[in-house]
């Protein structure tokens with residue numbers, strides 16, 4: 452992108468777009484790409500806030516130099532040391548050898564472990580302040596969003612919150628960088644997918660961080676991925692509050708794993724039963740065809756989830772097994788769960804789905820719909836009852 456991209460007078464977005472990587476964290480497809488956002492404050496002292504993935508070192512250094520010319524970078528603030536934000540540390544140090552790295556004590560440990568870096572490290576703690584000249588940076592510890600060392604840096608003069616991965620999302624920045632420059636509906640689904648898969652497990656820590664931030668006058672939020680919020684930062688704070696307190700939309704996600712269509716047939720019967728009862732937001736997914744990161748995102752979005760699996764080698768159908776494991780790992784709460792599935796001799800799959808529902812914090816809806824071979828009229832009646840009961844539970 453053509454620089455400079457100015458957040459406020461001498462505060463700049465100097466990030467890069469990644470449209471090359473297929474799988475984020477070698478796990479999640481990113482068809483719309485992702486941005487690695489770094490920021491520069493060009494004050495009496497120059498502060499760089501976070502870096503980018505190692506593949507984009509040259510672009511980052513070019514971006515920095517386009518703003519500071521022959522000056523040097525005095526400080527690198529590390530809000531989050533995951534390699535997609537710290538990968539350029541070595542290259543930046545080569546370019547600016549006197550630079551001081553600023554982080555908390557946990558960051559220092561990671562710095563040593565990943566980059567063998569122990570010198571010129573300034574360890575800060577909660578509420579410490581770093582003076583740059585016109586700008587003052589204050590540090591807030593927000594651990595486990597989503598790593599132990601995560602923290603946020605609050606710029607007190609212009610009230611900008613540099614938030615690390617919190618409030619970030621997938622989606623490269625296609626020209627527009629700020630919330631007032633983009634159609635956010637394009638990014639919102641991808642932001643939820645990022646939240647549900649990466650941050651959501653730590654929702655209790657998100658709530659703690661949000662209550663800490665309440666005391667701050669935040670006029671802009673600058674995260675390490677995605678849109679920068681300068682017009683309406685409250686919008687994204689509200690989204691995070693909703694998602695981290697498990698508030699969901701009225702609606703149901705039906706996910707099935709089916710080899711020869713017997714379980715799938717009942718998924719469609721259940722979907723139709725919901726429609727007959729007036730539900731409009733019904734999403735049906737084949738777990739074998741839809742990447743799990745999208746399924747988790749949809750499950751986070753809606754209040755009810757219905758999961759079907761045929762029995763496969765004495766267990767769940769593998770993509771459903773993976774989904775259940777990820778749901779348990781995400782510590783999902785405040786949802787209604789229905790389960791169903793076909794088998795031909797031992798029938799473990801639905802028993803396992805039921806067990807998972809009983810052991811977690813989800814409300815397991817009756818009846819448990821399980822049958823041998825192809826579904827018959829009795830299965831259809833049970834499927835209809837399941838939809839009725841879920842609709843009633845949603846009204847409570």
Ligand SMILES: Cc1cc2nc3c(=O)[nH]c(=O)nc-3n(C[C@H](O)[C@H](O)[C@H](O)COP(=O)(O)O)c2cc1C
Nearest residue numbers: 709710711712713714761762764765795796797798
């Ligand atoms: C590779 C394979 C393994 C299976 N393993 C089991 C099993 O361990 N226990 C069982 O009850 N049924 C087993 N079945 C049977 C299926 O669960 C059953 O045919 C079911 O109706 C398939 O539903 P679907 O068409 O939705 O996949 C297996 C089927 C296949 C193809």
